[in-house]
Amino acid sequence: MKSTIEFNVALDNLPVYQPGRPIEEVARELGIPAADIIKLASNENPLGPCPEAVTAVEQAARQMHLYPDGNAFYFKQKLAAHLGVDTANLILGNGSNELLEFVGHALLSPGADVVASEYCFAVYPIVSRLFGANFISVSAKNYGHDLPAMLKAITPKTKIVFVADPNNPTGTLAPRKDLEQLVNEVPPHVLLVIDQAYIEFMEDPFDLIPTVASGAKPNVILMRTFSKIYGLAGLRLGYGIGDRGLITKLEKIRQPFNINSIAQAAGLAALDATEYTRKARQVNSAGLRFYEAAFKTLSLEYVSSSGNFILVRVGNGQSVFDSMQRQGVIVRPMGGYKLPEWIRISVGTEQENQRCLAALKTALGQN
16 A cells, blocks of 8 residues: 655755764674774764763662652752753753754744855755755855855844854854854844854863853754763753743743653763863863874864864875775764865874874875
8 A cells, every 4th residue: 555644845855963883883894803893983072972961870770760850840940050040041952953853843834034144054954945044155254154244134034043153064163253143143033053062171271151041042942962072962961041931932832851860860970070171171172183183193183172173185085085984983073064175084092093183094095
C-alpha cells in the first residue's frame, strides 16, 4: 500500500544537520579499535565531564525511576544565583538547540524573515525553514559577522536575528562596539538571539546579562550551554537568559520534563566546578596557541578563534578529512558550511593535538 500522508511542505527541502562522526561509527567502518581513535570534531571538552557532575550523576541514577522536577527548581535557583539574575529570567532547554526551536515556535510562520550571517551555525537555517520562514544570509566579513550589514538587512517582515558570539564554525568574535550597536538599535518587533555557547572560554567577555535581565532590552535573549566548558554534551543541558515577559511566552512551549533528573543533578554540581573550568580554559588557550603556531609553520591560512576549535584552510577539505579519519583522527569537514577548502579542529589534550597535527601533515604530504 502506498502512503497518501500529506507531510508539511517545509520538509521537502529542509537540510539535515550533520553532527561530527561518533568514534564507534568510524571504528566499525574502518575496522580500527575505538580506543585508537580520537575525536576532535564536535567542540567537546577534552578533559571529559567535570568530576563533580560525575559524582552527582551516580547518586541521581538511583532515583531515575521517578519523573524529574518539571521546573528544575533547585538547579534553576542555583543557576540564577550563579548568573546574578532572577529565576524568572531563565528558561531551560534540552541543549540550547531546543531553545532555538522554542523561538521558532513562538515567532515564525510562512512569510516571516530570519537574518543571520553567511557562516552561521547550521541549526539557524534549519529552524527557520522548518517553520516556513525565509532565511536571509548576510555576507560575512573576514569570516565573521558583519553586524552593521545584518542590522541593515532587517525589514518589517524580520522576526528573528541570530548571532553566535563567538561564532561557530569560524570562531570569530564580533567587535564589541558593533554588538553593542546591534543590541541598542535592533527594532522592537525583532527578537535578537545571541548564542553564547562558547563564551566561558573567553577571559573578558562582553557581559550583556545585566542589560537583558533588567528588562531594558525585552527583545534580546542570550543562550548558553553546559555542553562545552562543563563537559556535559551527552546530557543536553542549555539555558536562555531573557526578559521575564519573553521567558513567560517561551515557557508555554517548553515541555514539563525536557530536563531530565540526571542532567539537573549534573548541572547543579557543575556550577561548583571552578577549578575544572579554570583548567579547561587553560588547556584550550594552550591548544589554540599550539595550532596557530603550527599552521604558521605550515603556511596554512587559519581563522583566529575565541572558541574551543579552530578553522584551517587545507585545500580539499573532504579529502584531508578522509585521510585523517583513516589515521584514526576525526575532525570536521566544512563543505556543508560552504567552506569546502577548510576543516574545523576541536582543541584536544596536548597529546591529542600533537597526534592531530601529525595526521594533518600526513594528509597534506608535509611529513
